[in-house]
Amino acid sequence: MSMASMFDAAKKVYADLGVDVEAAFNRLDQIPISLHCWQGDDVAGFENSTALDGGLAVTGNYPGRARNADELRADLEKTLSLIPGKKRLNLHSIYAETDGRPVKRNELEPKHFARWMDWAKENGLGLDFNPSYFSHPMMKDGLTLSSPDAGVRKFWVEHGIACRAIAEAFGRKLRSTCITNFWVPDGFKDTPFDRLAPRERLADSLDKIFSVECNPRYNRDAVECKLFGIGAESCTVGSHEFYMGYAMKNGKLLCLDAGHFHPTEVISDKITSTLLYFDEILLHVSRGVRWDSDHVVTMTEELRAIAEEIVRHNYDKRVHIGLDYFDASINRVMAWTIGARNMSKALLMALTEPAAILKKAEKSGDKGSRLAWMEEAKTLPFAAVWEEYCTRNNVPGMAWIDEVKTYEKDVLSKRS
Numbered sequence: 088m089s090m091a092s093m094f095d096a097a098k099k100v101y102a103d104l105g106v107d108v109e110a111a112f113n114r115l116d117q118i119p120i121s122l123h124c125w126q127g128d129d130v131a132g133f134e135n136s137t138a139l140d141g142g143l144a145v146t147g148n149y150p151g152r153a154r155n156a157d158e159l160r161a162d163l164e165k166t167l168s169l170i171p172g173k174k175r176l177n178l179h180s181i182y183a184e185t186d187g188r189p190v191k192r193n194e195l196e197p198k199h200f201a202r203w204m205d206w207a208k209e210n211g212l213g214l215d216f217n218p219s220y221f222s223h224p225m226m227k228d229g230l231t232l233s234s235p236d237a238g239v240r241k242f243w244v245e246h247g248i249a250c251r252a253i254a255e256a257f258g259r260k261l262r263s264t265c266i267t268n269f270w271v272p273d274g275f276k277d278t279p280f281d282r283l284a285p286r287e288r289l290a291d292s293l294d295k296i297f298s299v300e301c302n303p304r305y306n307r308d309a310v311e312c313k314l315f316g317i318g319a320e321s322c323t324v325g326s327h328e329f330y331m332g333y334a335m336k337n338g339k340l341l342c343l344d345a346g347h348f349h350p351t352e353v354i355s356d357k358i359t360s361t362l363l364y365f366d367e368i369l370l371h372v373s374r375g376v377r378w379d380s381d382h383v384v385t386m387t388e389e390l391r392a393i394a395e396e397i398v399r400h401n402y403d404k405r406v407h408i409g410l411d412y413f414d415a416s417i418n419r420v421m422a423w424t425i426g427a428r429n430m431s432k433a434l435l436m437a438l439t440e441p442a443a444i445l446k447k448a449e450k451s452g453d454k455g456s457r458l459a460w461m462e463e464a465k466t467l468p469f470a471a472v473w474e475e476y477c478t479r480n481n482v483p484g485m486a487w488i489d490e491v492k493t494y495e496k497d498v499l500s501k502r503s
């Protein structure tokens with residue numbers, strides 16, 4: 088049977104369950120997924136300064152890591168050509184291009200991202216942004232914005248201000264609102280006596296950063312909490328409660344990273360709760376294995392649940408979807424592509440669930456039928472629907488794997 092007739096047959100199966108596959112395609116076309124630039128080079132960036140820290144760890148040494156911005160962009164172009172639907176690119180400040188001349192992080196300017204902006208425009212992408220509060224000698228004793236040293240705090244406050252100006256330039260140039268995410272790894276290896284003072288200092292530093300006006304049409308800020316990091320096992324200054332309160336009080340987006348909570352706690356269950364009170368949130372879709380290990384996103388129950396929450400409650404515009412994982416033990420273009428295609432696939436699965444049947448069963452109290460339909464939905468002929476979506480987006484179906492292997496042979500394997 089040809090792919091086209093498999094799709095026609097599948098479409099009919101879905102239609103009989105009240106699912107309009109064409110409407111699902113149209114809706115998915117409008118939901119952007121922000122691809123994180125840091126999967127391509129193991130969160131190294133182009134500063135050539137210190138080793139990765141801030142509690143982050145990238146393991147593996149698969150050949151082919153991008154060593155400069157041109158290689159990273161080439162790898163991104165390959166990756167983007169394998170992912171259907173609307174995409175954005177999420178940059179960290181350490182990916183500035185300063186032509187070999189070191190520029191201090193608190194002195195970064197939009198001009199240091201001019202090539203990224205031009206490239207994004209050429210490729211029809213919106214840009215998102217992140218100040219980088221790690222891998223830098225001005226992180227003292229594991230602290231940046233919450234440091235007791237006023238000079239350290241000043242440097243990092245200036246970095247935050249510089250980054251928001253860059254983000255605003257992204258939004259203006261690309262006519263697409265940039266979401267700037269603040270993740271601050273500050274924390275303590277062992278139990279501090281005083282947990283309050285560093286939190287007061289972090290809040291004060293953030294207030295200083297956000298006191299500089301920024302046009303919300305071009306940039307909106309998010310803040311990301313974390314349970315713990317390597318070397319900060321006993322207390323993270325920017326905890327969930329800290330940022331929940333800070334974001335609520337100050338009109339910021341809350342960023343929920345799938346790896347930043349207790350291992351049995353899921354962010355899918357936090358989406359409706361937070362959106363009762365926030366206008367918008369940002370997600371960092373990741374996969375923790377036993378800890379915040381940032382494994383490549385696979386088709387887990389949690390990924391499906393995240394997508395279902397977005398789709399069932401029409402949060403398409405209120406939830407910004409970002410990816411956050413980094414695996415250096417496999418081909419990095421593959422890692423990027425597997426995770427991003429899975430995010431897109433999970434959204435399409437959610438968009439094609441037999442929602443009317445499930446709603447009716449729940450409303451009538453027929454919990455057995457609700458569970459039965461949820462389980463039946465897992466084995467509907469989805470593969471044909473996904474393949475069709477890829478075809479319509481000029482993206483390969485399963486053939487993408489061979490394409491990456493060819494790219495590895497022709498390009499990645501030639502990098503030393």
Ligand SMILES: C[C@H](O)[C@H](O)[C@@H](O)C(=O)CO
Pocket residue numbers: 125130143217270311313344371379411
């Ligand atoms: C590199 C990113 O900013 C980082 O992954 C952050 O978002 C995070 O999740 C840290 O654990």
Ligand SMILES: [Mn+2]
Pocket residue numbers: 270311344371411
């Ligand atoms: Mn994250």
